[in-house]
Amino acid sequence: MSFTDHDVAEALRAELARRAEPVVPSRYDFAGRAIGAGRLKRRVRRRAVSALAAVVLVGGPGTAAVVASRDEADVRPEPVPTSGPQTPSPTPTPTPAPSSTVAATRLAAADLQQGAAPTVPYIIGNVLHDGHVSVELALPGPPVSVARLGSDWIVGTLVESSDGDLNPGAAVGVKADGSSWPFSDTNARGVVAAPNGERAVWADGPRDGSTTTLHAVLDGGVPTMQSEVAGAWTPVGFIDDARVLLRLTQGAEAAGTVTGVPDVSVWDTRTGESTPLPAGLRGRAAGAGLLSVLTEEETPEFTPCAAVVEFSTSQMLWRSCEWIVQEFSPDGRTALAESTLTDGVGPSQYALVDARTGSVLVRWDGNFRDGAFEDDGMLVFPAAAARDRPNSFAVVRCDSAGGCVRATELQTVDATFRDDWNAVVGR
Numbered sequence: 001m002s003f004t005d006h007d008v009a010e011a012l013r014a015e016l017a018r019r020a021e022p023v024v025p026s027r028y029d030f031a032g033r034a035i036g037a038g039r040l041k042r043r044v045r046r047r048a049v050s051a052l053a054a055v056v057l058v059g060g061p062g063t064a065a066v067v068a069s070r071d072e073a074d075v076r077p078e079p080v081p082t083s084g085p086q087t088p089s090p091t092p093t094p095t096p097a098p099s100s101t102v103a104a105t106r107l108a109a110a111d112l113q114q115g116a117a118p119t120v121p122y123i124i125g126n127v128l129h130d131g132h133v134s135v136e137l138a139l140p141g142p143p144v145s146v147a148r149l150g151s152d153w154i155v156g157t158l159v160e161s162s163d164g165d166l167n168p169g170a171a172v173g174v175k176a177d178g179s180s181w182p183f184s185d186t187n188a189r190g191v192v193a194a195p196n197g198e199r200a201v202w203a204d205g206p207r208d209g210s211t212t213t214l215h216a217v218l219d220g221g222v223p224t225m226q227s228e229v230a231g232a233w234t235p236v237g238f239i240d241d242a243r244v245l246l247r248l249t250q251g252a253e254a255a256g257t258v259t260g261v262p263d264v265s266v267w268d269t270r271t272g273e274s275t276p277l278p279a280g281l282r283g284r285a286a287g288a289g290l291l292s293v294l295t296e297e298e299t300p301e302f303t304p305c306a307a308v309v310e311f312s313t314s315q316m317l318w319r320s321c322e323w324i325v326q327e328f329s330p331d332g333r334t335a336l337a338e339s340t341l342t343d344g345v346g347p348s349q350y351a352l353v354d355a356r357t358g359s360v361l362v363r364w365d366g367n368f369r370d371g372a373f374e375d376d377g378m379l380v381f382p383a384a385a386a387r388d389r390p391n392s393f394a395v396v397r398c399d400s401a402g403g404c405v406r407a408t409e410l411q412t413v414d415a416t417f418r419d420d421w422n423a424v425v426g427r
Contacts, residue, residue: 150219288332
């Protein structure tokens with residue numbers, strides 16, 4: 001039996017319709033969730049094509065072959081260099097072996113044994129926890145980040161607009177006695193702290209994305225550096241204890257971003273000086289002297305390939321179209337990566353990878369939120385109780401061998417807004 005091109009097209013159309021899943025919209029409406037919605041569409045399309053390929057790949061005259069592998073079907077050209085002097089691009093090394101060689105473990109928080117509480121700061125609801133300290137917070141909106149700043153903490157939040165949308169909002173200082181103060185409440189975003197906890201940074205500025213003011217403060221909230229740059233930039237992580245990687249913000253957070261703005265991807269909080277990344281790379285995460293970068297522009301409909309670059313040498317250590325590094329371990333040996341097929345609000349697949357080779361060490365499937373390393377060998381991140389219980393979750397702890405326990409009790413949120421856990425782990 002053979003198939004014509006028309007038969008293939010009709011079968012693909014039917015398979016797509018059958019496999020399309022309803023999407024429950026979140027009440028949050030900002031760039032990250034718009035990107036998540038696009039990822040869901042891509043995941044449905046790829047699953048349908050993959051399933052159809054298994055049926056259609058039959059030899060014989062007139063047969064049309066369907067190839068659904070991301071590495072084969074999603075081949076992207078390298079960025080075309082522009083005229084004039086350019087920063088040399090790093091020389092890539094071979095892409096690591098496919099992650100399919102490591103089987104994924106389904107991670108459901110309800111199935112795990114109870115373990116010790118996280119040793120990093122974390123927020124659930126309106127309460128900040130850190131060791132034996134629990135502080136009730138009065139924030140202007142849902143928290144999106146938390147980090148230690150000396151003996152205090154700095155928290156990044158969203159704020160709700162008059163029409164009910166949630167946008168980048170405030171950077172708030174918090175003390176152990178529960179008192180708090182705003183560092184900034186003008187479109188503040190990208191609140192991150194140095195690994196040693198001695199300084200923190202954030203960005204703010206007009207919502208049209210025309211300019212960004214970068215701020216750095218020391219322990220105690222003492223301002224140490226401020227720089228204004230063109231375009232809308234967001235800090236994504238400290239490369240070391242002083243230099244910060246920035247991301248050019250796209251989408252709803254910066255609808256008016258001007259084109260052709262100077263690349264200021266690396267900001268030195270000691271001198272205020274900025275330097276670009278190698279041509280064609282965009283910052284995503286940083287730590288331990290390593291950079292996680294995207295190789296092309298990310299949009300709601302397109303998640304590009306990613307790479308890890310050694311900052312000191314600009315050498316590209318590895319490149320992948322399957323995984324994007326979200327966080328590096330303190331010693332720089334391993335990294336937490338999320339799948340490029342991530343859908344919805346949070347990652348649906350996590351992997352612990354070798355930071356310098358990209359080799360996948362452990363894989364988990366589930367419903368997760370952003371994670372952090374407690375130390376060189378332990379990860380913590382929020383995870384759903386089970387696939388069919390998305391409005392129940394806990395913070396879990398996993399080790400480099402893949403073993404996991406619950407680090408908090410199970411929490412339940414309103415099933416109507418099942419994606420809105422308001423749970424954040426710190427760094």
